[in-house]
Every structure is written in C-alpha cells, then in structure tokens.
Amino acid sequence: MHELQVTQDILQTVLDYASRNDVKKILRIRLLVGELNDFQQDWVQRYFDRVSKASIAEGAEITLEKVPTAFRCRDCGRDFEVEVSLTDRVRCPHCGGADFSLLRGRELLIRDMEVE
Amino acid sequence: MGVRLIEIKAGILADNRKLAEGIRSRLKRSGTFLLNIMSSPGSGKTSLILRTIEALGSSCRIAVIEADMDSTVDADKIAAAGIPAVQLRTRGFCHVEAAMVEEALEALSPGDLDLVIIENVGNLVCPAESDTGAHANVVILSVPEGDDKPLKYPLIFTVCDVVVLNKIDYLEHEQFDTGAFRRRIGRLNPRASVCELSCRSGAGLGGWLQWLEARLAGL
Numbered sequence: 620m621h622e623l624q625v626t627q628d629i630l631q632t633v634l635d636y637a638s639r640n641d642v643k644k645i646l647r648i649r650l651l652v653g654e655l656n657d658f659q660q661d662w663v664q665r666y667f668d669r670v671s672k673a674s675i676a677e678g679a680e681i682t683l684e685k686v687p688t689a690f691r692c693r694d695c696g697r698d699f700e701v702e703v704s705l706t707d708r709v710r711c712p713h714c715g716g717a718d719f720s721l722l723r724g725r726e727l728l729i730r731d732m733e734v735e
Numbered sequence: 736m737g738v739r740l741i742e743i744k745a746g747i748l749a750d751n752r753k754l755a756e757g758i759r760s761r762l763k764r765s766g767t768f769l770l771n772i773m774s775s776p777g778s779g780k781t782s783l784i785l786r787t788i789e790a791l792g793s794s795c796r797i798a799v800i801e802a803d804m805d806s807t808v809d810a811d812k813i814a815a816a817g818i819p820a821v822q823l824r825t826r827g828f829c830h831v832e833a834a835m836v837e838e839a840l841e842a843l844s845p846g847d848l849d850l851v852i853i854e855n856v857g858n859l860v861c862p863a864e865s866d867t868g869a870h871a872n873v874v875i876l877s878v879p880e881g882d883d884k885p886l887k888y889p890l891i892f893t894v895c896d897v898v899v900l901n902k903i904d905y906l907e908h909e910q911f912d913t914g915a916f917r918r919r920i921g922r923l924n925p926r927a928s929v930c931e932l933s934c935r936s937g938a939g940l941g942g943w944l945q946w947l948e949a950r951l952a953g954l
C-alpha cells in the first residue's frame with residue numbers, strides 16, 4: 620500500500636469537499652476499505668497528521684469500515700462472502716459452482732466525514 | 736453550527752483510474768496492446784520479456800517500458816535485444832501509475848507498435864493497487880518464492896489475467912505444490928490462466944506465447 624500517496628489523496632478530497640460546504644473543522648474521516656487491500660491504518664493516520672498540519676483537517680481521526688470479500692457465482696448468479704485468508708478452495712455455497720467473479724473486496728473509498 | 740456529516744463516496748486515487756481508462760481505449764483504437772508485468776524482485780520479469788521478444792520480435796512490433804527504480808540495467812538489456820525501451824522515472828515510487836505510462840508512451844509513438852510491455856516495479860503489493868491502463872495484467876511467481884504467495888498477497892492475484900509460474904527448473908529442489916498453488920489462484924480468480932515455464936531452459940514457453948498471441952489477436 621502506497622500510504623503516503625493515499626493519504627495525500629484523502630487530504631485533497633476532504634479539503635475540496637470542505638471548501639464547498641462551508642466547513643470550519645474536519646473532525647473525523649470514514650473510509651471504506653475492501654478486505655483484500657493491505658491497508659495500514661496507523662501509517663495513514665501518521666502521514667495524515669503530518670500532511671494536514673495547519674489545515675482545517677489537522678487532528679482529524681481516520682476510521683475504517685472493512686468491506687468483506689464477496690463473489691458472485693456465474694452458475695447460479697447468487698452472491699456469497701468468503702474469508703479469503705482461511706480457505707483453500709472456494710465453492711458457491713448455494714450451488715457448489717466454482718466459476719465466479721469478485722464482487723467486493725477491492726474498494727478504497729472515502730465514505731463521509733464529520734465536520735463542524 | 737454543531738457537528739455535521741458530509742457524504743463523500745469518492746474513490747481514493749480515482750484520477751489514476753480515469754487516466755488508465757483513457758490510455759486503454761486510446762491504444763485499443765490504434766491497435767496497440769499494452770501488457771503489464773508484475774512480480775517480486777527477481778522473479779523473472781526481464782527474462783520473460785526477453786524470451787517474448789526472441790519469439791515474437793520478428794512478427795510483432797514491440798516496445799518496453801521499464802520501471803527500475805534507480806538503474807537502467809533492465810532497459811539496457813532490452814535495448815541490446817534491438818527493441819525500443821523507455822526508462823520510467825519512477826522517482827522512488829513503489830509502482831507504475833497511469834500518468835507515468837502516458838509520459839512513456841509519448842516517447843514511443845504507439846501508432847507504429849503492436850505490443851507495449853510494462854515491466855512494473857518489483858513488488859507484489861503496490862502495483863496491484865494502481866491501474867496502468869494495460870489491456871492485460873501478468874503476475875509472475877517463481878518457484879523459490881513458495882506456493883503460499885496467493886494467500887499472503889491476494890489482491891494482486893485478483894487483478895491479473897494470467898499467472899506465470901517461472902523457474903520450474905527448480906521444482907525438483909523445492910517443496911512447491913503446484914496443485915495447491917493453482918487452487919489458491921483459482922479461488923480468487925477462477926478465470927486466470929496459469930502457465931508453468933522456465934525462462935532459463937525454455938520449457939513451457941509455448942503455453943505463454945499461445946496465451947499472449949490469442950490476447951493480441953483479440954484486442
């Protein structure tokens with residue numbers, strides 16, 4: 620994970636939204652992060668504290684919501700979640716099919732922020 | 736005014752994805768296939784590129800974008816094979832991004848090329864997170880790295896179209912379970928092809944070239 624770059628991108632986006640919404644201070648930023656991303660929250664927070672100095676985002680807390688990995692079965696069309704690091708072989712729990720596409724698990728999004 | 740919640744729902748690094756989409760469609764129109772090769776350091780990216788040039792170089796106009804961090808060693812090897820090579824200035828980046836590819840393409844005149852190969856930075860984490868604009872992604876894993884890598888670095892195995900298992904000449908010395916390796920890829924990405932080969936001996940290269948030629952024909 621290129622944490623510094625991710626951090627700078629987050630800062631830019633939240634400052635942009637803040638300027639359009641008459642924000643005085645950004646308190647908390649909530650991210651949505653797919654489980655497949657190797658996201659190091661402590662580093663992102665550390666970098667963020669540094670790059671946000673003297674901006675209205677200084678001191679903001681970054682929190683994550685993890686998105687579990689999910690697949691869509693190409694045989695029966697139904698969706699299922701899997702703990703990828705624990706399983707060696709994935710099968711559709713509905714029909715036993717073995718052909719599927721990744722539905723969730725790769726996302727990297729800013730969900731919302733708390734401001735005043 | 737009290738505390739408010741502002742919805743954002745914006746992708747992080749979304750600009751890169753937009754740029755990558757642009758590169759992909761532009762190159763498709765000009766009939767140039769962009770191939771992105773990713774692996775750990777030393778798994779055999781340069782070796783596979785050289786083998787590919789050797790086999791297809793006379794029938795296919797190829798160029799290479801090299802992303803070595805600090806040296807031009809790999810770019811020099813490609814140039815010695817008579818193929819245009821552009822050295823990216825990755826500036827200490829841990830991966831190649833679309834903006835760098837765009838810059839490199841300007842130096843190449845892609846209209847006259849059939850295939851442009853990116854040798855990404857040696858790393859199994861960051862390159863997986865950045866769309867380069869490629870039409871297909873290759874992950875190389877070499878036998879000495881072990882069959883457990885899809886468990887440890889799942890993301891990269893979900894963004895690839897083909898996995899090359901290189902250095903199969905080491906199979907007799909290493910505890911590498913190719914069946915387990917294929918299953919671990921299959922559960923993340925059931926449509927990915929797997930090619931087992933050795934860039935050293937040349938064994939198995941036919942399967943790789945077949946995969947590549949089919950993709951080139953399908954652009």
Ligand SMILES: Nc1nc2c(ncn2[C@@H]2O[C@H](COP(=O)(O)OP(=O)(O)OP(=O)(O)O)[C@@H](O)[C@H]2O)c(=O)[nH]1
Pocket residue numbers: 774775776777778779780781782783809856857901902903904905932933934935936
């Ligand atoms: N035994 C064996 N060695 C190989 C094979 N393929 C490549 N090598 C050797 O592995 C070493 C690394 O190969 P490269 O092709 O330079 O690997 P790379 O991924 O480009 O490495 P970086 O650019 O440094 O990340 C070289 O010494 C190659 O000769 C193979 O199939 N078998």
Ligand SMILES: [Mg+2]
Pocket residue numbers: 780781782809854
């Ligand atoms: Mg190399």
Ligand SMILES: [Zn+2]
Pocket residue numbers: 692693694695696697711712713714715716
């Ligand atoms: Zn099913």
